[in-house]
Amino acid sequence: MDSIEFGLKAVKLSVNGCLSNKEPWQIVTMTATSVLIATWIWQFLFNHEKDLKDRSKQFVFSLVKKLPWVARELDKELKKINCEFENDIIKRNKGRPYITELPKNSLTSEEILILVKDYVSLGDYDWKKGYVSGTVYCNNEELINLMTQVYGIASYTNPLHSDVFPGVCKMEAEVVRICANLFNGGPNACGTMTTGGTESILMACKAYRDYAKYVKGINYPEIVLPITAHPAFDKAASYFKMRIVHVAIDPVTTAVDIKLMKRAISQNTCMLVGSKPNYPYGTADDIEGIAALGLKYNIPVHVDCCLGGFLTAFMPAAGFNIRPYDFSLQGVTSISADTHKYGFAPKGSSVILYSDFKYRLHQFCVTTDWPGGVYGSPTVNGSRAGGIIAACWATLMYFGIDGYVEATSRIIKTTKFIETELRKIDGIFIFGKPETSVIAIGSNKFHIYLLSEALGKKGWNLNPLQFPVGIHICITNMHSEPGVAEMFVNDVNECVNEILKNPNDKDMGKMAIYGMAQSIPDRTVVSDFTRLFISSNYYTPSSQQQSQSSADMNEDSSIKIKTSSANGFYRRLP
Incomplete structure (x- = not known):
């Protein structure tokens, strides 16, 4: 103890000696500067949303992009790419004029339907004949007609108002229970419907973030997942201030490396993720191995079945062997599956399922002190489309096992x-x-x-x-x-x-x-022109651009717009 005290005194004397000839304002300035620098270094090294390697690369590239000549060249290229995207949008729409103002007089139902059919017919790929990968999963005329009628009946219902539309809420509850049973959920299995796989994944991440915080005391939650896992997890991390820890895959099997996943687990890990199958390669992770890690370290395990869940659930009955991956496997605590893919329901429906009520409770968002009353909602949306819920329910009834x-x-x-x-x-x-x-x-x-x-x-x-x-x-x-x-x-x-x-x-x-x-x-440059591509889908050309585009296309006989019954209605619009 004497040696420690002696050391502290020596440090004090040394510091006092160094500052003895400094003015008070100088000491204050040096102290404040040191604290600010130390804080910046600490945040840079221990930021919990991105790892050090990514932050270092981003920092270096951000400095390079501030160089004047680099900034000029980058801006020039981005403008060029943006122009290409916008021109491509015009070509894809075959020179059809854009409606940018409300028509003075209302259109008739017949006119509106003709315009809608004209819009929907745009596109160069014949998805109805199977020329497209995924995207649309069923083309059954009888089913489409049924869905049109079902959605029409329930189109203005809203399950947010459960007292007004209890029947729609009943349909949602039945869809969730049916799906939970398909994935071998027990009596406590539960969940909600969502608008798609991304929202289902968002909800699982939100639930586990809050479960980690309020039950396990984890303030900087981390998601450990394969590099092949869907970007919806990255979106969830961005929205909910979580950190993603990506794990490499086996280059031959393209399944996640279980040993590397085990090493990636830390005291902040709030969930482990596996895909059955993953989107890029269509291969499956070792869900049994991931579930075992979840059990060993008491970490929830989410299985992403958004893409193929409504195939894997029926493969055994169809005569195809498949390894355990659902709630029959101890350690699996949640599953996301898209009813609007191989469930063949109309777009805008999915389910997020949990093995136990305790997880779903943390998915809900509740506000208790709003002047409008106590407010609670199960998913991202407040109001939800009852028509989609009814259409999904009807699709399940239509197909049956x-x-x-x-x-x-x-x-x-x-x-x-x-x-x-x-x-x-x-x-x-x-x-x-x-x-x-x-x-x-x-x-x-x-x-x-x-x-x-x-x-x-x-x-x-x-x-x-x-x-x-x-x-x-x-x-x-x-x-x-x-x-x-x-x-x-x-x-x-x-x-x-x-x-x-x-x-x-x-x-x-x-x-x-x-x-x-x-x-x-x-x-970040790739991110910039990806944002430009997304923005281009909202691009509405000026009247002059539209006129020039139509003229250019009509000169090219290979893409000349054929006269259709829709053209007359376009002329009536501003």
Whole structure:
């Protein structure tokens, strides 16, 4: 103890000696400056929303972008890209004039329906014949007519007012219970409907953030998840001030590395995540291994089944083996599944399910001191579309177990056929082992985006992947129609053979900008032009631009707008 006291006295004498010739204002200034610098360093090193590597790169690139010549060049390129996006929007809309003001007189129902049909018909890809990956999962005319009637009946209902619309709330409760049973939930299994997979994931993250804070005392919650997990988790972290800890995958299986996930767990981990299957490769994480980690460290485990949940739930009955992943597996505490994908319900419906009521309670948002009264809502939205809830409920009733098992059988068989045939084509390979309906394609002999561009010219719309580069197709009901799968395989084979004649070609057409994005080390720049792309979808050209666009398109006979019954109504509008 004497040595410690002696050391402290020595430090005091040394500091006093150094400051003995300083003015009081100088001492105050030095102290304040030191505190500010120390605070900045502390926040930089121990920021709980991003890791040190990402923050360091972002800091360096932000300094570089402040250099005048760099800023000028970057601004020039962003304006160029923005212009390309806006021009592409005009072309995609085939020169149709934009309605930017209310019409002076109301249109008739017939006129409105003609315009709506004209708008919906825009687009270059024939999704009804299976030329699109995922996106629309069912094209059943009888079901569409039923959904139109059901939504019309319930279109103005709102489950927020449960006393006014108890029947819609009953439908939602039944959808949740049916789904909980499909995923082998026990008597305490529960959940809510949401507007889609992203909101389902947001709600799970919100619930576990609050559970961690109020039950376990974790103030800086972290989500540990594979790099292949859906970006909705990153969105949730951004919204709810959580930190994401990404875990690498096995390069062969493309499933998360369980050993690395175990190392990533800390005292701040509030949830572990696995996908069944993941979106990029269609492969599945080791949910059993993740659930075991959750049990060992008392951490909730979320299984993202948004994409394929309504396939995996019926695969055993359809004759396909699948490893445990749902509430039958001890340790799994929540599941997200999209009813508007392979549940075939209209867009805008999903479910978030929990193994126990204690988790769902933390999903709810409640305000007790508002002058308008006590307010509570189960999900992000306050008012919700009762029509969507009714349509989802009606879809479940329409298909029943037998209908879903039959659809699952066709889709999985089609997927396996396409996977088997693609593996026979020299020049490409399949990532991992597809679990349900997604097949990811890569190549070691040419840039795979060349194949995407070539297939695009034949009418196919596939999804690009990055890190590593690839493309994938998500098989839907339309692909299981006679001849569609065979046509896709033949087109891939034909395109690959043509590409292999000149495998070093760099002309990737529309995919070039996507390929360029992957080579930019400063991801904030990629983020900038992604925001520009999103903004372009809200772009409304001026009258002069619209006139010029129409003139340009009419000069090109290949895309000349055909006279339609909608044109007369356009002329009536401002």
